[in-house]
Amino acid sequence: MSKLIVVPTPVGNLEDITFRAVRILREADLILSEDTRTTSVLLKHYGIQNRMQSHHKFNEHRSVEQIVSRIQAGEQVALVSDAGTPSISDPGFLLIRECVKQGVEVECLPGATAFVPALVVSGLPDDAFCFEGFLPQKKGRQTRLKELATETRTLVFYESPRRMTKTLAQMAEYFGNDRRASVSREISKLHEETVRGELQEILMHFTSNEPRGEFVIVVGGNPKRKKEPI
Numbered sequence: 201m202s203k204l205i206v207v208p209t210p211v212g213n214l215e216d217i218t219f220r221a222v223r224i225l226r227e228a229d230l231i232l233s234e235d236t237r238t239t240s241v242l243l244k245h246y247g248i249q250n251r252m253q254s255h256h257k258f259n260e261h262r263s264v265e266q267i268v269s270r271i272q273a274g275e276q277v278a279l280v281s282d283a284g285t286p287s288i289s290d291p292g293f294l295l296i297r298e299c300v301k302q303g304v305e306v307e308c309l310p311g312a313t314a315f316v317p318a319l320v321v322s323g324l325p326d327d328a329f330c331f332e333g334f335l336p337q338k339k340g341r342q343t344r345l346k347e348l349a350t351e352t353r354t355l356v357f358y359e360s361p362r363r364m365t366k367t368l369a370q371m372a373e374y375f376g377n378d379r380r381a382s383v384s385r386e387i388s389k390l391h392e393e394t395v396r397g398e399l400q401e402i403l404m405h406f407t408s409n410e411p412r413g414e415f416v417i418v419v420g421g422n423p424k425r426k427k428e429p430i
Contacts, residue, residue, distance in 0.1 A: 202274045204267075204299050206292065208285040208311025211414075212388030214245050216312055222246050224309065228278035230270065234291055238282045255279065257291050264298045271304050283414075285313045289333040289358050314387050315356045318416035321394055322354075322382030325421070329354040335367065345374040352421040364411035368403040371419060375399060380420040386413035 205224050210216040225231060225248050232255035233239035239252060255263060271277050279286050279295065285308070286292035299306045319326050330353045335341055348355060359367050364383075371379070377400035384394045391413065395405050399419070 201305070202271050202276055203305035203307055204271055204295065205276065205278050206286050206296070206306065206308040207278045207280050208309060208313065209239070209242055209280050209283060210388065211283040211312050211314045212386065212392070214242060216388055217242075217246075218309065218311055221309055221311060222248070224278055225250065225280075227276065229275040230277045232267065232277060232279045232295075234281040234286075239280055242280075255291060255295070260291050260294050264295050267295060268298050268302050268304055271299070272302070283312070283314070285311060288313055288315075312388075314358070314414070315416050315418075317387055318382070318384035318394070319354070319356055319418055321384065322418040323396060324354045324380060324382060324418055326354060329356055331356045334358050337363075342370070342374075345370055349374045350422050352423075354421050355419040357417040357419070359415045359417055361411040361413060361415065364406055364415055365403065367417065368399060368406060371417070372399040372403055375419060375422070379422075382418045384416045384418070385411070387416065389413070 205228070207221050207224055209221070225243065225246070228250055231239065231250050231252045233252045234256045236252045236254055243249070255267070267277060279292055281290035281292065284290065287296060296306055315331060319329060330351055332348070332355060335344060335357060371381070378398045381399050381402055382394060382396045383402055383406070386392045395402050
């Protein structure tokens with residue numbers, strides 16, 4: 201049956217993929233890939249030789265209509281990103297939105313998403329949380345941090361190694377040096393690491409130790425803004 205299937209891929213260890221995801225990738229008429237070089241490593245590992253097409257933030261605006269037309273013509277298309285679940289801080293939303301608009305069936309498989317294990321191992325409350333993804337790099341960055349300073353739910357962010365110390369310093373400034381936090385990097389990979397403590401302590405750690413890999417920052421909510429029981 202023709203449809204778009206969103207297929208999560210491992211965030212690190214290639215074994216972190218479901219049997220169903222492997223089957224879908226083998227059966228797909230076309231695999232949309234954020235970076236075909238990265239996806240080819242996964243496909244080669246599982247002996248999959250299906251056709252791939254690049255689908256990333258620089259071309260997705262131009263290719264959406266063509267892809268939807270292919271699905272409407274009877275093809276089954278699988279969408280993957282470099283790691284994790286497509287459209288979660290990765291390309292995919294525009295295509296999914298257009299499919300929904302055109303009445304094309306969309307299915308999303310359960311699977312890897314980097315922030316879930318980072319949130320669970322943080323030791324911070326995870327019954328309610330606010331996923332922010334990547335902060336704005338320039339315009340609106342400080343404004344957003346000010347807004348989030350009063351948020352009582354646990355906050356979850358993604359960050360790159362080159363901006364880690366800057367981001368931690370800004371969080372310490374706006375949230376407070378003593379706000380509890382946890383930083384996980386290289387999830388499910390050989391050098392996986394989680395550093396827990398107050399924001400100032402974590403900043404000192406990554407100032408002394410060069411940030412490497414992809415990061416998930418988990419910050420405790422503002423305890424001073426929690427509502428008192430009625």
